[in-house]
Amino acid sequence: MESTKSLPPLRVLLVEDSEDDAELLRLELRRVYKLSMDRVESAQAMQRALNDQEYDIVISDHVMPRFSSTAALAVLKASGKVLPFIIVSGTIGEELAVAAMKAGASDYVLKGNLARLLPAIEREVADAEVRRRAEHEAKESEERFRATFSQAAVGIAQVAPDGRWLRVNQRLCDIVGYSEAELLGKTFQDITYADDLESDLEYVRQILADEIRTFTMEKRYIRKDGTLVWINLTVSLVRAADGSPKYFISVIEDITRRKATEAQLMHLATHDHLTHLPNRSLLQDRITQAIAHAERAERQMAVLFLDLDRFKNINDSLGHDVGDKLIIVLAERLRGIVRGGDTVARVGGDEFVLVITELQYETQAENIARKVLEVLAEPEVVDGTELFLCGSIGISLYPRDGRDCHTLLKNADAAMYRAKEAGRNQFQFFTQEMNANAVHRLTLENELRHALEREEFSLHYQPQIDLANGAVVGMEALLRWHSPTRGMVPPAEFIPLAEESGLIVPIGEWVLRTACAQNKAWLNAGMQSLRVAVNISARQCRLNSLTKLVERVLADTGLDACHLELEITESLLMDNPEESASTLRDLNQMGIQLAIDDFGTGYSSLSYLKRFPIHTLKIDQSFVRDITTDPDDAAIVKAVIAMARSLKLRVVAEGVETVEQLEFLRAHECEGMQGYYFSKPMPTEQFAPWLDQWQGV
Numbered sequence: 144m145e146s147t148k149s150l151p152p153l154r155v156l157l158v159e160d161s162e163d164d165a166e167l168l169r170l171e172l173r174r175v176y177k178l179s180m181d182r183v184e185s186a187q188a189m190q191r192a193l194n195d196q197e198y199d200i201v202i203s204d205h206v207m208p209r210f211s212s213t214a215a216l217a218v219l220k221a222s223g224k225v226l227p228f229i230i231v232s233g234t235i236g237e238e239l240a241v242a243a244m245k246a247g248a249s250d251y252v253l254k255g256n257l258a259r260l261l262p263a264i265e266r267e268v269a270d271a272e273v274r275r276r277a278e279h280e281a282k283e284s285e286e287r288f289r290a291t292f293s294q295a296a297v298g299i300a301q302v303a304p305d306g307r308w309l310r311v312n313q314r315l316c317d318i319v320g321y322s323e324a325e326l327l328g329k330t331f332q333d334i335t336y337a338d339d340l341e342s343d344l345e346y347v348r349q350i351l352a353d354e355i356r357t358f359t360m361e362k363r364y365i366r367k368d369g370t371l372v373w374i375n376l377t378v379s380l381v382r383a384a385d386g387s388p389k390y391f392i393s394v395i396e397d398i399t400r401r402k403a404t405e406a407q408l409m410h411l412a413t414h415d416h417l418t419h420l421p422n423r424s425l426l427q428d429r430i431t432q433a434i435a436h437a438e439r440a441e442r443q444m445a446v447l448f449l450d451l452d453r454f455k456n457i458n459d460s461l462g463h464d465v466g467d468k469l470i471i472v473l474a475e476r477l478r479g480i481v482r483g484g485d486t487v488a489r490v491g492g493d494e495f496v497l498v499i500t501e502l503q504y505e506t507q508a509e510n511i512a513r514k515v516l517e518v519l520a521e522p523e524v525v526d527g528t529e530l531f532l533c534g535s536i537g538i539s540l541y542p543r544d545g546r547d548c549h550t551l552l553k554n555a556d557a558a559m560y561r562a563k564e565a566g567r568n569q570f571q572f573f574t575q576e577m578n579a580n581a582v583h584r585l586t587l588e589n590e591l592r593h594a595l596e597r598e599e600f601s602l603h604y605q606p607q608i609d610l611a612n613g614a615v616v617g618m619e620a621l622l623r624w625h626s627p628t629r630g631m632v633p634p635a636e637f638i639p640l641a642e643e644s645g646l647i648v649p650i651g652e653w654v655l656r657t658a659c660a661q662n663k664a665w666l667n668a669g670m671q672s673l674r675v676a677v678n679i680s681a682r683q684c685r686l687n688s689l690t691k692l693v694e695r696v697l698a699d700t701g702l703d704a705c706h707l708e709l710e711i712t713e714s715l716l717m718d719n720p721e722e723s724a725s726t727l728r729d730l731n732q733m734g735i736q737l738a739i740d741d742f743g744t745g746y747s748s749l750s751y752l753k754r755f756p757i758h759t760l761k762i763d764q765s766f767v768r769d770i771t772t773d774p775d776d777a778a779i780v781k782a783v784i785a786m787a788r789s790l791k792l793r794v795v796a797e798g799v800e801t802v803e804q805l806e807f808l809r810a811h812e813c814e815g816m817q818g819y820y821f822s823k824p825m826p827t828e829q830f831a832p833w834l835d836q837w838q839g840v
């Protein structure tokens with residue numbers, strides 16, 4: 144007998160009433176298998192065997208006295224075991240064979256042709272093994288899927304094509320606050336936020352129509368408690384073999400927190416941090432919307448541009464905290480003026496824009512502007528100090544003054560400037576003439592650009608008198624522009640423009656150089672030793688570069704520092720007090736005199752000026768003008784002189800035109816004076832002759 148050791152094992156359950164036939168089969172199979180075989184001939188026996196043992200295959204006779212292959216197939220099926228089932232029969236017709244195969248038999252073999260049996264068994268056993276493995280894997284993956292499904296960190300659901308929830312996992316239940324049972328009784332439409340339903344259904348339509356394979360969208364569900372939850376939804380469709388839609392697989396991610404962060408970022412990007420009012424970018428949106436709306440409704444709308452007057456001074460003298468508090472209070476008040484659909488935006492430190500929609504009459508915009516001025520004027524106590532604000536407002540109207548956001552803003556801005564020029568604390572409607580003004584400014588700027596190279600500038604000199612002895616102690620260099628087309632243009636008209644355009648830098652350098660060179664020339668020519676005062680404008684240059692420029696100019700011209708005085712406005716110091724203080728210390732160290740020009744027009748207190756190494760205060764001519772008639776101005780001038788003296792500062796009064804003014808100032812021991820009473824500013828060549836004939840006062 145051959146060794147059976149190397150043969151593959153085969154466990155057979157044989158359904159057969161004849162022991163002889165069984166023996167035949169056993170012999171046949173033993174040749175190629177290490178065989179174990181049980182024979183049964185009744186349903187009960189077969190059931191028992193299947194229960195107790197594991198088999199690789201069932202081989203069954205076709206017809207038996209108390210059993211049949213058909214009945215045996217039923218027993219096998221009922222047992223839940225999946226085994227190949229081969230019918231071995233003495234007689235079996237073609238029809239019966241087909242019926243048996245339909246009932247689930249794997250094959251049939253005629254008893255007279257057992258040679259066919261072996262390959263059939265071999266094939267069936269191999270197939271069964273493959274099937275078993277596949278089933279095992281499917282089962283495993285099903286289990287894996289189940290685990291993933293239920294424990295997933297995202298919501299997962301199967302949804303019927305009509306929207307019914309077929310299967311939902313725990314995470315989804317958590318997200319929407321419904322139990323699984325509750326959810327299975329609903330559709331996704333039931334819990335979708337109304338605003339998001341339309342786009343969702345459109346996606347569903349497209350995916351059903353096979354236009355897209357999957358879609359992702361952000362939408363809101365309504366939770367059981369009525370609150371909304373933002374989710375990210377990804378949907379794909381599973382189709383049956385015939386292509387008909389079976390169900391959707393939806394993956395649902397709770398993105399409420401991300402949405403909140405996004406909303407926060409959005410808010411930050413579109414709102415002013417201090418007041419939470421819309422900022423410039425959101426304002427532009429709102430204006431554009433308002434325009435569209437006004438166009439449809441055939442209404443007007445108004446843009447009010449509000450700029451606070453001298454707000455910078457509050458910041459500078461009282462500190463930014465106080466300034467901030469005032470701005471917050473003001474924002475609140477402005478919001479109170481407008482209706483829900485209107486906008487109040489903060490577009491700069493002290494600039495606000497109001498967008499008023501649904502205007503029927505111009506007067507409505509006017510009323511709002513008046514209200515704005517009123518709320519500005521309401522006193523506000525901050526840190527124990529009662530403060531008032533005032534501002535200038537420019538108004539532009541849609542459609543009259545512009546049909547787009549840019550034009551409306553620009554024109555409201557132009558009108559605001561006009562309000563400032565007209566004396567502040569008022570409002571102005573935009574007019575086309577303001578546009579003309581802008582054009583005028585543009586051409587002026589162009590001409591100014593060429594004025595330097597064409598040598599159209601010159602300096603005039605105005606003497607400064609020491610009241611103690613009537614002697615001339617210095618002269619102020621004042622810029623003049625002889626425009627070939629405009630004639631003499633006063634500095635007040637072109638210096639602000641030169642500042643805005645940056646032209647003030649080369650112009651200012653020219654002034655400094657010319658004044659120093661001239662003074663040096665006069666000294667060389669034997670004129671008495673005088674100090675020349677040069678105006679430095681607020682935006683002329685960064686202060687630190689000023690030191691270098693002055694150094695260079697003095698070196699180039701050979702003028703001694705003691706013969707130069709710089710006139711600086713308060714605002715220049717206040718713009719950047721720290722940097723100013725250090726620059727002024729440098730200039731002071733160089734031996735240059737420093738004067739504060741136009742003193743009294745700004746907010747700075749004298750005590751504040753102590754921080755700067757200043758020698759002279761020039762009282763603005765607006766106070767001097769009325770000292771003999773206006774008691775307030777008289778009081779101010781007296782106070783300034785007294786305080787300046789206590790700070791050991793020299794005081795120079797500007798704009799002295801009459802002998803009465805002179806006497807008043809002399810009585811109050813003002814030291815220096817400048818004004819038409821002594822002399823107007825003179826062209827260079829007239830100055831020395833004037834000085835020669837000067838008799839003193």
Ligand code: C2E
Pocket residue numbers: 605620621622633634635638651654678679680681683710740741764797798799800817818819820824
């Ligand atoms: P400011 O520095 O306060 O100069 C004094 C102004 O008062 C000068 O006007 C002068 O002509 C005028 N003035 C002098 N005495 C009298 C008087 O008795 N009555 C009246 N009504 N006015 C008097 P100006 O020359 O038109 O200059 C105006 C302003 O332009 C100057 O004011 C100064 O701020 C600026 N400015 C002039 N030249 C320069 C310059 O070279 N650079 C810079 N940055 N600014 C300059």
Ligand code: MG
Pocket residue numbers: 619678710740
């Ligand atoms: Mg001056």
Ligand code: MG
Pocket residue numbers: 740741761763764797
């Ligand atoms: Mg002045």
